[in-house]
Amino acid sequence: MIKFLDIKKITDQHLSEIHSAAARVIDSGWYLLGEEVNSFEKKYAQFTGSEYCIGVANGLDALRIILRAYIEMGVMQEGDEIIVPANTYIASIIAISDNRLVPVLVEPDINTYQIDENRIESAITSKTKGIMIVHLYGQCAYTEKIGRICKQYNLKLIEDNAQAHGCKFKGKKTGSLGNAAGHSFYPGKNLGALGDGGAVTTDDKILADKVRSLANYGSTVKYVFDYQGYNSRLDEIQAAILGVKLNYLDEDTARRREVAHYYLNHIINKDVILPIINDWDAHVFHLFIIRSSRRDELQKHLTENGIQTIIHYPIPPHKQNAYKEWNHYSYPITEKIHEEVLSLPISQIITDDEVKRVVEVINSFN
Ligand SMILES: *Cc1c(COP(=O)(O)O)cnc(C)c1O
Numbered sequence: 001m002i003k004f005l006d007i008k009k010i011t012d013q014h015l016s017e018i019h020s021a022a023a024r025v026i027d028s029g030w031y032l033l034g035e036e037v038n039s040f041e042k043k044y045a046q047f048t049g050s051e052y053c054i055g056v057a058n059g060l061d062a063l064r065i066i067l068r069a070y071i072e073m074g075v076m077q078e079g080d081e082i083i084v085p086a087n088t089y090i091a092s093i094i095a096i097s098d099n100r101l102v103p104v105l106v107e108p109d110i111n112t113y114q115i116d117e118n119r120i121e122s123a124i125t126s127k128t129k130g131i132m133i134v135h136l137y138g139q140c141a142y143t144e145k146i147g148r149i150c151k152q153y154n155l156k157l158i159e160d161n162a163q164a165h166g167c168k169f170k171g172k173k174t175g176s177l178g179n180a181a182g183h184s185f186y187p188g189k190n191l192g193a194l195g196d197g198g199a200v201t202t203d204d205k206i207l208a209d210k211v212r213s214l215a216n217y218g219s220t221v222k223y224v225f226d227y228q229g230y231n232s233r234l235d236e237i238q239a240a241i242l243g244v245k246l247n248y249l250d251e252d253t254a255r256r257r258e259v260a261h262y263y264l265n266h267i268i269n270k271d272v273i274l275p276i277i278n279d280w281d282a283h284v285f286h287l288f289i290i291r292s293s294r295r296d297e298l299q300k301h302l303t304e305n306g307i308q309t310i311i312h313y314p315i316p317p318h319k320q321n322a323y324k325e326w327n328h329y330s331y332p333i334t335e336k337i338h339e340e341v342l343s344l345p346i347s348q349i350i351t352d353d354e355v356k357r358v359v360e361v362i363n364s365f366n
Helices: 007-013 015-028 035-048 059-072 090-097 144-153 205-214 236-246 249-266 295-304 321-326 332-340 352-363
Strands: 052-056 081-085 102-106 128-134 156-160 180-184 198-202 288-291 341-344
Touching: 007 015, 015 236, 035 052, 035 198, 035 236, 052 059, 052 205, 059 090, 059 128, 059 156, 059 180, 059 198, 059 205, 081 090, 090 102, 090 128, 090 321, 128 144, 144 156, 198 205, 249 288, 249 352, 295 341, 295 352, 332 341
Parallel strands: 081 102, 081 128, 128 156, 156 180
Antiparallel strands: 052 198, 180 198, 288 341
8 A cells, every 4th residue: 555654664764863862862861951952943943044943842832832922022912813824724723712812714825725815915904913824735825925914014924834844935944934933843744753843933032032931831940930831842852853854854855846746747637636836945745735626536546546645634624613603604715625635645755656656546537
């Protein structure tokens, strides 16, 4: 069977380095808030081109704590609105509502699947304090127009960079394009730990200090608490492993692009819509998404031929029980995307033969 994502094989790529990184921490006797986290934070800040990086427990916390820090700074308050794409993974939205801020859902562009820059301004009210863009599927969501809107309306631009480590806009990395960014190192992400992990990047020193304090119970000086904070830490073992894996991220991304290139040039089926890639630098192919009005049949055809695919995501956030109050809303583009998308196997360890086989099976679907 061709797996959607073989995480064990990904770990095996650099197994001995990963083993020695973990062993180094185990043997050191120091497991939290130590040198490994410090050094990964420096390395990842440099990678993204940000001044500051703060390791946290996961991607949801990264976003949640950024917004909480803005509340503590007096930049935002309960009831303020944050614009967010309607077709994002639910974590982006939970990070907002968990802070008693109001997520305002905006439809994506059907061609890029990213928030539609032309629909943002009509969603702005006197309560809007920020825009959370999500570099969904590994593609850059930032546009110059979004940058201008943020300036004009004095909005904070927050990047959800959980799916796009290494992605670039005009040479500048995602994670450094807005005021602050949340990153996830969930094992299945492009830069994945062997467990949970996350980080915040920013150039704003005040924000960085607040985030670091909030992630550590609201404390900067031991046993002195300025805020009712969280316990949200990246642990030393994960940081050491991430330090190893970050060395190979650019190589991994290059391989993902090669696979995407092959899919784009070889999948030919009238029932399949391929992604549109304007800038290869602006896509790290966390996912390779195709669309089909016969999606469920196509997925069945692939499964029957030994190819595992996944739907990212089957139910849009506004149709979830978690947000019952939105269930009657209509976001037709978002709903269409959820009905039609299918994610093909893609990663740095998929073989040429496997990629060829996926193409053959898709092309034989009729
Ligand atoms: C994975 C993901 C998150 C959450 O990251 P976790 O580390 O799982 O908490 C947030 N936003 C998006 C778009 C994601 O894909």
